[in-house]
Amino acid sequence: MKPKLNDVAKLAGVSPTTVSRVINNHGYLSEQTKEKVFAAMRELHYQPNNMARSLQGKNTQLIGVIFSDISNPFFGELVSRIEKILFAKNYKVILCNSADDPQKERDYLQMLMANQVDGIIAGAHNLGIEEYQQYGLPIISFDRYLSDNIPIVSSDNYHGGWLAAQTLRQAGAENIAIFTGKSYAGSPTNGRREGYEAYLASEQLTPHVHELPFELSPALKMMEIKTIMSQQNYDGIFCSDDLTALLTINVAHQLSIRVPEDLRVVGYDGTALMRNYHPELTTIEQPLTDISTLLVSLLLQRIADADCQLESKYTLPVKLSKGITA
Amino acid sequence: MKPKLNDVAKLAGVSPTTVSRVINNHGYLSEQTKEKVFAAMRELHYQPNNMARSLQGKNTQLIGVIFSDISNPFFGELVSRIEKILFAKNYKVILCNSADDPQKERDYLQMLMANQVDGIIAGAHNLGIEEYQQYGLPIISFDRYLSDNIPIVSSDNYHGGWLAAQTLRQAGAENIAIFTGKSYAGSPTNGRREGYEAYLASEQLTPHVHELPFELSPALKMMEIKTIMSQQNYDGIFCSDDLTALLTINVAHQLSIRVPEDLRVVGYDGTALMRNYHPELTTIEQPLTDISTLLVSLLLQRIADADCQLESKYTLPVKLSKGITA
Structure with missing residues (x-):
């Protein structure tokens, strides 16, 4: 049986109203309370009801984009392209430079759990794979294995x-x-x-x-x-x-x-x-263009239909760019 | 007399409920309707009540960060630093690469007007200065004159x-x-x-x-x-x-x-x-570190107090980095 909001409240030892406030990021909440609620959500594999949320017009049209650091030109170009493609599809990008900061990565995953973003594109890997396995929500990974149910897009x-x-x-x-x-x-x-x-x-x-x-x-x-x-x-x-x-x-x-x-x-x-x-x-x-396009397209498929079948791995061809150093 | 939500509705030719939905980004709204409402908000210099919003716990803790393109390493480093500083202060960054796209810049300003972000850091300049002058909301500019009431942070x-x-x-x-x-x-x-x-x-x-x-x-x-x-x-x-x-x-x-x-x-x-x-x-x-720190600090001052007095221009010292090309 699917877990309900009341089950989360009971396990976290808080009221259902508090759980709802955490999910909607509404009003003042201590970090401790949020942690308790998120831990309970993870343990129960609780997912706020996407369909109900959509009907209420509560899609946020926000996508979390987590890479180690956009001051690295490779990630700068990749995130720049992802942002442009998402914007054209009426989504906005919340940027996360996660370098050396597992808590930051966790924070973004918790936003996802709480329905404050509609999905995540992740190319970072501070967190253990176990943590990712607890989430059944729309995530697509660039070039890193995160968990069995998260598709990976890579170059070859x-x-x-x-x-x-x-x-x-x-x-x-x-x-x-x-x-x-x-x-x-x-x-x-x-x-x-x-x-x-x-x-x-x-x-x-x-x-x-x-x-x-x-x-x-x-x-x-x-x-x-x-x-x-x-x-x-x-x-x-x-x-x-x-x-x-x-x-x-x-x-x-x-x-x-x-x-x-x-x-x-x-x-x-x-x-x-x-x-x-x-x-x-x-x-x-x-x-880079194909990688960005595919990351976005897979994510939007999964947002539209949480149960859609995707491959576990998408491998895009590379090519030689010939200079004079070899 | 301060304009009210009803005045905006009347001028836009829509119901007050529609204005409220635009401001809260709630439910389906056509682009045309949104444009009409935003145009009326601008014309009347209507500002959703920040205080009321805060009391309802409706600060979004989101900051719009608009630069021409983070695939330029200068902007990549600047935005990376801004994001890190804002994250430490419990804000998240919505990223906008505005290059060659005035509509994109306008779209972010409208999010700001609609209280969907708490403030903006802007280093882009596709829009005419007149457009920026219509906004009396928290914006800090990097290195560009946008309007008289928007402070500029620059290197010397x-x-x-x-x-x-x-x-x-x-x-x-x-x-x-x-x-x-x-x-x-x-x-x-x-x-x-x-x-x-x-x-x-x-x-x-x-x-x-x-x-x-x-x-x-x-x-x-x-x-x-x-x-x-x-x-x-x-x-x-x-x-x-x-x-x-x-x-x-x-x-x-x-x-x-x-x-x-x-x-x-x-x-x-x-x-x-x-x-x-x-x-x-x-x-x-x-x-770059001082620039990022100051941009964030000024913005947070203005978010906390819309009427706080800030300088119109902050100029930070540069230094020579000596290589061998001169």
Whole structure:
């Protein structure tokens, strides 16, 4: 039997009116009270009735968009496109930079639970997957596994990794490394690494994997890259994002390593910013327009019909954007 | 006498209930009806009663943040910081990329009028100033004159322009040009240009002003820069934003003009992205953290007290970020 508002009230130890006020974000409510109510909603898998809400004209036309930080140009471009597509469909974007702040991500999920947003597009991953599994509401994920019932939209990370390694090889590299993020379950860079490793195996070459945590400041990352490059003699490096590729090229200049003669470099992402201002960089381009369009389209399908069948994973093709670094 | 909801209804030719539904964004409303009601609200300078709204617990805790496009790294960083500061104060950001779309900007202003957001931070300027003058609600502007009652927060554009020209001169340049945006009333780049011109006058040097419209694609902008640099023999160029400075340096490389030996270049903005990934660029750094903090603090003052006295202009100091291009 579906849980009712009264069940939530009982479990939370508050009145049904309080539960209703939390759901409608109405009047003063202490953080403690809200937490209790949300915890009870999660435990019971309680969902405010969407249909009733629609009939009351209570769709908020607001979509929560959670990415680690839009000051990263990749996320800046992605969120900018998502916002434009949603606006044309009469939705507005509530922006969340969730970097390093699980509580922030949780806060947005709670807005969703309370019907204060109609859905969420998430590309962040501070929270454990268990938390996401408690929500049966409209969420679409970019490039990260969040829970079984949340569809993922990704670029073809595996093929991208393969293509990057192949490009380096065909440009003459033999001793090919990858600079990637720390691997964890559900991370998008895992696929890039697997594709890289598979290509190297097919060529009987040895992989060299260096994990540079995504959260490192550029200065610290550059220091690590310098250490690695001083000790190793790579003639090809695949960087799993373009900004790391820029740092790698900067370090090469500092060490008087010529690019591409002594060292070939391939990046990943291929934002408009990068293609416009660093056309020299060879990179694997993610189809940002298609990604944004699909994220929005899937989310709106799920908002219109909570039970609509969606695939668990949508993989969009990448392409090589050829510069002169490989 | 203050206009009442009934006056708005009469002028718009709709029922008071319809006006109330528009204000509360409740139920289905045609765009045409909304337009009529908003036009009447503007004409009468009608303001939904903030106090009453607060007592009903109807503050939305939502702030509209309107910038031309967060895929520009300067706006990406600024909006990212604004969002973080607002979140810590229990507000959420509704994001609007208004580029080239006056209707979008108007739509957000109407949300503000209808009490669907508590205030707006605006750094865009598609709309005529007359439109902004019709609103007496909490708005703070970044770097653009919008109307007499809307405070502006800016970096010290005039001093920045002066400092840029002085830096070029002291690096040995004599024939110093400026690449700037098209000038229009209220544009932030006017001050940068004025400072540049004033410094050149103080040194008895002739200014050379080239206006490159902000909306030009990077490829077209680069073409124009190439034409200018092929015809002129500048040994110093002040670019009123860093991305244009990158293009200028790229063109110099294409034309075998050595930077900084033959040509010195100074940019403007100094985002973290630029300082991290282009430390070679000499630029004028805007204090992004102070700007974001002040924008939020002024807005929250005005939300708390609509009649609080604020300055019409707040100018924050810039500083030179020294690279090797000048």
